[in-house]
Amino acid sequence: MTHVIHRNLRTEVPTAVAGDGPYIIDREGKRYLDASGGAAVSCLGHSDREVTAAISAQLERIPYAHTGFFSTEPADELAEFLASKAPANLGNCFFVSGGSEAIESALKIARQYFVERGDNDRHHIIARRQSYHGNTLAALAAGGNMWRRQQYLPLLIETHHVSPCYEYRGRRADESAGAYGTRVADELETKIEELGPSSVMAFIAEPVVGATLGAVPAVPGYFKRIREICDRHGVLLILDEVMCGMGRCGTRFAFEQEGIVPDIVCIAKGLGAGYQPIGAMLVDDRIVEAIREGTGFFQHGYTYIGHASACAGALAVQKVIEKRDLLKRVNSLGGELKSRLEARFGNHPFVGDIRGRGLFIGIELVEDRMRKEPFDPALAVNGKIKAAAMQQGLMCYPMGGTIDGKRGDHIVIAPPYIIEEPHIDEIVEKLSTAFDRALPAAA
Numbered sequence: 001m002t003h004v005i006h007r008n009l010r011t012e013v014p015t016a017v018a019g020d021g022p023y024i025i026d027r028e029g030k031r032y033l034d035a036s037g038g039a040a041v042s043c044l045g046h047s048d049r050e051v052t053a054a055i056s057a058q059l060e061r062i063p064y065a066h067t068g069f070f071s072t073e074p075a076d077e078l079a080e081f082l083a084s085k086a087p088a089n090l091g092n093c094f095f096v097s098g099g100s101e102a103i104e105s106a107l108k109i110a111r112q113y114f115v116e117r118g119d120n121d122r123h124h125i126i127a128r129r130q131s132y133h134g135n136t137l138a139a140l141a142a143g144g145n146m147w148r149r150q151q152y153l154p155l156l157i158e159t160h161h162v163s164p165c166y167e168y169r170g171r172r173a174d175e176s177a178g179a180y181g182t183r184v185a186d187e188l189e190t191k192i193e194e195l196g197p198s199s200v201m202a203f204i205a206e207p208v209v210g211a212t213l214g215a216v217p218a219v220p221g222y223f224k225r226i227r228e229i230c231d232r233h234g235v236l237l238i239l240d241e242v243m244c245g246m247g248r249c250g251t252r253f254a255f256e257q258e259g260i261v262p263d264i265v266c267i268a269k270g271l272g273a274g275y276q277p278i279g280a281m282l283v284d285d286r287i288v289e290a291i292r293e294g295t296g297f298f299q300h301g302y303t304y305i306g307h308a309s310a311c312a313g314a315l316a317v318q319k320v321i322e323k324r325d326l327l328k329r330v331n332s333l334g335g336e337l338k339s340r341l342e343a344r345f346g347n348h349p350f351v352g353d354i355r356g357r358g359l360f361i362g363i364e365l366v367e368d369r370m371r372k373e374p375f376d377p378a379l380a381v382n383g384k385i386k387a388a389a390m391q392q393g394l395m396c397y398p399m400g401g402t403i404d405g406k407r408g409d410h411i412v413i414a415p416p417y418i419i420e421e422p423h424i425d426e427i428v429e430k431l432s433t434a435f436d437r438a439l440p441a442a443a
Contacts, residue, residue, distance in 0.1 A: 014390075019046020022416045022423055024395070032390065033415075035427045036397035040210065040243045040360065040414035041269040043326075044317055051275050054316035058309045067306045074311035081318055082282060085252050087261045092283040094298075095306045099242030099268035100134030102279040103204075106264045107138050108300045110202045110236045113287045116294035122201040125157075126191055126235075128164045130405070132212040133204060133240050142204050145212045146405030160195065162187040164209060165218040168353040168364065169372065169403065181222035189229045202236040202263075203229075207254035210243035211399055214362030214410030216355055217249075223258035236263040236287075242279065243360075246270030247321055247417060250331040250358035257357070263287065273317045276310035326417040333419060334358040340428050341413070350439045359417060364402060365409040365439075374408045377401070381438070382409040388434035396431065 006013060014026035022045045024032045034042055044051060058074055065072055075095060083091030094109075096102050107125065114122040127133065129144040140149060141156035144164075149156065163170060163184045171180040192200050207223065209216040230237045239262040244254045248270050251257055255265065264287070268279030291298055304310070321327065338354065338361055345351045345363065352366035365382065367375045375381045382398035389396050402408025413427065 021045040021047060022419050030393060032393050032395050033423060033426055033430070034395045035413050035415045035423075035431075036395050037269075037414045037416055038274060038395075039269065039397060040248055040412065041274040043247065043270045043417045044273040044275075044320060045416040045418050046274075048273075048275075048317075048320060050320050051273070051313055051316040055276060055309050055313040058312035061308075063309045064304070064307055066303070067301070072306065072308040072311065074308050074315055075306040078311045078315040078318075081315060082280070086265075086282055089261065089285050090265065090282040092285065092288045094281050094283065095311060096279045096281075096302060097277045097304050097307070097310070098279045099240075099266065100136040100139045100279075101302060102242060102266035102268055102281045103134045103139040103142065103238075103240060104136050105300060106204075106238050106266050106281045106283075107142065107202070109281070109283060109287060109291075109298060110238065110264065112299060113236070113290050114201060116290045119198075121199050124195050124200045125159045126188060126195075126200060126203045127159060127161055128205055128209075129161045130164050130166070130212050130402075131161075131204075131206060131209060131240075133206075134242070143212075145401065147401045148212075148405075150405075160191055162191050164213060164216070165222045166209075166213060166216055167219055168216075168355065171219075177219040178221050181219040182225055185222050185225035185229065188226060189233075192229070192233050192235060197233040197235075200233065200235050202238050204238040204240060206240045206242075206244060207258060208244035208249055208357055208360060210360075210412070211397070212401070212405075214355075214364055214399065214402060215244075215357070215360045215412055215414075216362060217357050218258070223255070223260050227260040230263075238262060238264045238266070240266050242266055242268040244357075246318075247327050247330055248358055248360045248414065249356075250327060250334060252327065254357075271317070272310060272314040275317060276307070276313040277304075278307070278310040278314045321417065330358045330417050333417075333421075333424065334361070336421065337361060337413065337415075337424050337427065340424055341431075344428050344432055345435070348435065350435070356413075359413075359415055359419075361413045363411050363413070365411070374403060377406055382411060384438040385411055385434050388438040389430060391437075392430040392433050394427065394430035394434065396434075 018025040079093035131144040133139045133143040144161045245267045263284045272278040353364040386398040397412040
């Protein structure tokens with residue numbers, strides 16, 4: 001019996017008691033290779049001594065000081081570090097406790113920006129179907145996953161959604177990747193014109209869609225078209241890199257690979273690698289200047305913004321990534337992992353698509369490869385694979401409702417940046433066993 005409200009109130013989960021690099025060890029001594037980084041969080045594994053030492057040292061100095069009274073050295077230093085790595089106009093950092101708070105902050109500062117300019121009519125938010133932007137109410141409203149939204153609909157603000165750039169299911173046989181990208185990007189312009197350009201505040205999207213689609217990157221050129229449309233209509237572009245950013249896709253910011261710069265980017269999971277709860281938004285100079293020259297006060301905040309020990313931990317994480325040149329490893333090992341997964345599962349009768357970037361790879365599961373027909377949702381195929389993998393001592397990130405919030409299954413593989421080639425062997429072998437045990441029963 002537990003007094004903890006777990007995510008699933010009908011099942012028991014193991015108790016984690018220790019970490020060893022990319023492994024989690026439970027109370028019984030069983031080791032689990034964390035091939036998903038939890039939820040693409042633990043990019044340095046679970047026992048990096050440089051990071052824990054930095055947090056411990058900060059705790060000895062001062063763990064927390066309310067930002068209404070003080071700044072702290074770790075917050076200033078982390079902001080300086082991120083600003084030095086971001087495009088020049090994105091050097092303004094606001095630190096929160098996680099991804100949902102970062103998205104809430106981005107939506108609020110976007111609204112305040114227009115209010116400060118006297119552009120009070122701009123309030124509409126446009127996002128994409130099958131997106132996920134967090135579980136606080138505004139973030140959930142922006143997200144386009146119907147299953148997550150359904151029971152909370154009466155509490156959610158009105159938002160608007162266009163198609164995702166989901167090549168596996170959205171691209172027609174008679175169109176090129178470029179033509180497909182232009183077609184779905186142009187849905188944004190149609191929606192802006194429908195709502196009235198002077199009423200649209202922001203478009204928000206994940207450069208590589210994480211939890212709800214399963215590591216789906218856009219086709220080349222899509223985000224350049226999106227940037228052009230936003231610029232043409234004075235709409236802010238907010239990129240959600242909570243899951244796909246901070247090196248997960250092989251560059252510090254995922255948007256670097258799209259050849260664009262957003263007005264606001266939100267980061268979290270890989271920022272602190274799970275060592276302390278932290279997230280952030282990086283904001284364009286002109287947005288900050290409009291507020292500074294207007295009321296001078298960002299009308300938003302949380303108790304733990306700029307938390308000293310969280311910032312110290314995140315700064316240590318980022319310095320370790322840079323010192324050990326781990327982004328280069330993300331690209332090389334990510335390529336090796338994807339190749340190995342394609343070699344083992346590319347012709348698997350129940351695997352429809354293998355996609356992703358860097359160490360962020362999705363595997364979409366189907367009942368019929370030729371027709372791309374999904375499994376019956378009642379079979380809960382993704383959950384069965386998770387359970388079978390856990391039995392093997394392997395963690396993968398499962399999700400259902402890939403197609404429309406109800407139908408479709410996928411898993412995400414997002415291991416720590418510190419893995420070695422033997423870990424790739426272990427991931428492929430244990431996942432293969434999990435597929436063998438879970439999928440025949442599902443079919």
